[in-house]
Amino acid sequence: MKLEVTILGSSSATPVYNRNPTSQLLNCNEKFYLIDCGEGTQQQLIRFGFKANKIDYIFISHLHGDHYFGLIGLLSSLHLNGRIKPIKIFAPNALQEILALQFKHSETFLRYPIEFTAIEATESVLIYENADVKVETVVLNHRIPCTGFKFSQKPRMRKLIVEKLEEDNIGIEYYPLLKRGADLNLPGGKIILNKDYTTDPTLPKVYAYCSDTLFEGRYFASIQNCDLLYHEATFLHEMLDRANQTHHTTALQAAQVALITNAKKLLIGHFSSRYKALLPLLEEAKTVFQNTELALEGITYEI
Amino acid sequence: MKLEVTILGSSSATPVYNRNPTSQLLNCNEKFYLIDCGEGTQQQLIRFGFKANKIDYIFISHLHGDHYFGLIGLLSSLHLNGRIKPIKIFAPNALQEILALQFKHSETFLRYPIEFTAIEATESVLIYENADVKVETVVLNHRIPCTGFKFSQKPRMRKLIVEKLEEDNIGIEYYPLLKRGADLNLPGGKIILNKDYTTDPTLPKVYAYCSDTLFEGRYFASIQNCDLLYHEATFLHEMLDRANQTHHTTALQAAQVALITNAKKLLIGHFSSRYKALLPLLEEAKTVFQNTELALEGITYEI
Numbered sequence: 153m154k155l156e157v158t159i160l161g162s163s164s165a166t167p168v169y170n171r172n173p174t175s176q177l178l179n180c181n182e183k184f185y186l187i188d189c190g191e192g193t194q195q196q197l198i199r200f201g202f203k204a205n206k207i208d209y210i211f212i213s214h215l216h217g218d219h220y221f222g223l224i225g226l227l228s229s230l231h232l233n234g235r236i237k238p239i240k241i242f243a244p245n246a247l248q249e250i251l252a253l254q255f256k257h258s259e260t261f262l263r264y265p266i267e268f269t270a271i272e273a274t275e276s277v278l279i280y281e282n283a284d285v286k287v288e289t290v291v292l293n294h295r296i297p298c299t300g301f302k303f304s305q306k307p308r309m310r311k312l313i314v315e316k317l318e319e320d321n322i323g324i325e326y327y328p329l330l331k332r333g334a335d336l337n338l339p340g341g342k343i344i345l346n347k348d349y350t351t352d353p354t355l356p357k358v359y360a361y362c363s364d365t366l367f368e369g370r371y372f373a374s375i376q377n378c379d380l381l382y383h384e385a386t387f388l389h390e391m392l393d394r395a396n397q398t399h400h401t402t403a404l405q406a407a408q409v410a411l412i413t414n415a416k417k418l419l420i421g422h423f424s425s426r427y428k429a430l431l432p433l434l435e436e437a438k439t440v441f442q443n444t445e446l447a448l449e450g451i452t453y454e455i
Numbered sequence: 456m457k458l459e460v461t462i463l464g465s466s467s468a469t470p471v472y473n474r475n476p477t478s479q480l481l482n483c484n485e486k487f488y489l490i491d492c493g494e495g496t497q498q499q500l501i502r503f504g505f506k507a508n509k510i511d512y513i514f515i516s517h518l519h520g521d522h523y524f525g526l527i528g529l530l531s532s533l534h535l536n537g538r539i540k541p542i543k544i545f546a547p548n549a550l551q552e553i554l555a556l557q558f559k560h561s562e563t564f565l566r567y568p569i570e571f572t573a574i575e576a577t578e579s580v581l582i583y584e585n586a587d588v589k590v591e592t593v594v595l596n597h598r599i600p601c602t603g604f605k606f607s608q609k610p611r612m613r614k615l616i617v618e619k620l621e622e623d624n625i626g627i628e629y630y631p632l633l634k635r636g637a638d639l640n641l642p643g644g645k646i647i648l649n650k651d652y653t654t655d656p657t658l659p660k661v662y663a664y665c666s667d668t669l670f671e672g673r674y675f676a677s678i679q680n681c682d683l684l685y686h687e688a689t690f691l692h693e694m695l696d697r698a699n700q701t702h703h704t705t706a707l708q709a710a711q712v713a714l715i716t717n718a719k720k721l722l723i724g725h726f727s728s729r730y731k732a733l734l735p736l737l738e739e740a741k742t743v744f745q746n747t748e749l750a751l752e753g754i755t756y757e758i
Contacts, residue, residue, distance in 0.1 A: 173528075198470065218531075247562045258518050258599065373556060
């Protein structure tokens with residue numbers, strides 16, 4: 153099952169050097185989950201060839217503008233382009249008021265429903281699940297309430313060895329049970345052992361998104377053993393004081409989080425506008441956690 | 456004196472084909488006036504090499520998102536980048552509430568003052584003037600209250616013929632009076648005729664910006680004899696019904712406005728997302744008003 157994330161924006165605070173404010177598009181089995189939505193996200197979607205209307209879920213980590221100023225424009229465009237299917241938004245409660253006020257003054261009456269779930273940055277909780285994935289919040293420590301999001305794939309069913317099933321004339325009516333791991337007693341007494349006709353499923357993957365936060369232990373427990381951990385790395389470690397002051401993380405600290413939480417791979421982003429070149433941030437992180445990559449706009453990372 | 460306008464966005468409603476929503480930057484004697492501010496305007500300023508902090512005046516025509524969704528991001532970035540000098544905003548009153556709500560939830564306390572002037576779309580009035588320019592509203596007819604803006608350069612002072620003044624030993628203390636057109640009686644009885652030492656100033660120029668409107672006569676009187684008229688031309692004339700329904704203008708109608716109001720030159724923009732190619736819009740307008748150009752992003756038009 154596909155699980156991959158495309159970076160739409162990797163800048164912190166202000167857009168510079170062709171870097172846009174934060175946004176990511178998670179593709180889980182061809183369902184699309186937008187994570188944060190900085191200004192220009194709809195333009196980035198167009199640039200990278202994604203159809204905004206395929207997005208059915210939007211997660212907003214907090215109400216600093218570089219994480220949501222693009223949302224009202226995206227929602228307006230979906231309306232103008234004829235969307236009627238609902239969209240689910242998970243965000244701090246005040247976002248409802250901000251959206252409503254702007255729709256009111258433009259006299260916009262959306263053709264599609266927004267199904268809004270208010271999230272609190274008080275404890276890590278399950279906020280959504282469907283057949284593919286469950287989503288839990290990660291309580292971060294930023295200047296205003298802020299949550300990350302952890303996307304965990306649901307366990308998959310066993311994989312059928314179809315050639316063998318066909319060779320032995322086992323009808324497709326038995327496939328659902330076999331996928332679920334059952335052994336079968338066929339009419340007439342024949343016994344079908346599951347292990348002969350199936351293989352283990354792909355292990356479910358976990359992606360965690362930690363947007364803006366001070367480096368501190370309280371959220372480490374909730375992001376253990378991620379296959380891919382995205383973590384902000386706004387500054388080089390030489391700017392630690394500034395990072396602490398603004399409740400951000402250095403590249404070195406992001407790598408420490410990956411190490412401590414036993415991530416398989418680390419993706420760093422949310423780069424300060426002071427860095428035109430990003431390689432020093434990557435090199436710093438790699439001194440602590442080798443399997444690190446830069447979150448680069450337009451690039452899709454398999455999870 | 457320099458008067459020129461750079462197009463930052465020329466799309467209507469939704470961004471497509473690399474066209475951004477509406478925004479223009481007017482440079483009047485190296486003072487910068489931003490006219491409308493669709494999403495991504497701050498990115499466009501960077502792309503085209505303008506420093507956002509040079510902007511001291513912002514004019515918002517109406518509260519449809521494609522004309523202002525980029526404002527909150529631009530104002531936030533100015534703050535984050537250390538601006539302290541005031542900025543003047545002329546916009547519908549509700550914009551104050553929209554900005555305040557977003558600053559509140561991000562806990563942003565601007566380091567610079569916003570000097571806000573609420574504009575009404577009821578009659579054409581003078582809303583601002585300084586030594587260079589006066590700005591008047593143009594009452595348009597859109598689905599929500601909407602004004603255009605007319606920028607009229609102030610009459611310039613007469614140009615001194617400096618070589619001649621120096622040749623005749625006329626002191627610089629007399630220059631200010633000569634620039635203002637006065638004849639002089641020097642001590643000792645010598646008479647200096649202004650016409651011998653000055654030439655006519657450059658004629659003041661007029662730029663009018665008509666954002667979103669139905670084609671109708673009520674605003675024609677207020678935009679007579681423009682040197683450059685920007686007028687929306689959302690649709691081809693074959694879409695007249697749609698234009699009327701959405702309170703927009705066709706390319707043919709925009710040209711008719713230019714003709715009726717005796718504009719010297721017409722610039723058309725605010726192109727519907729249905730048009731990938733813009734040449735048909737230009738050709739249609741030129742059948743009525745030959746001196747028409749397309750408003751293309753990144754291009755600066757002298758006025």
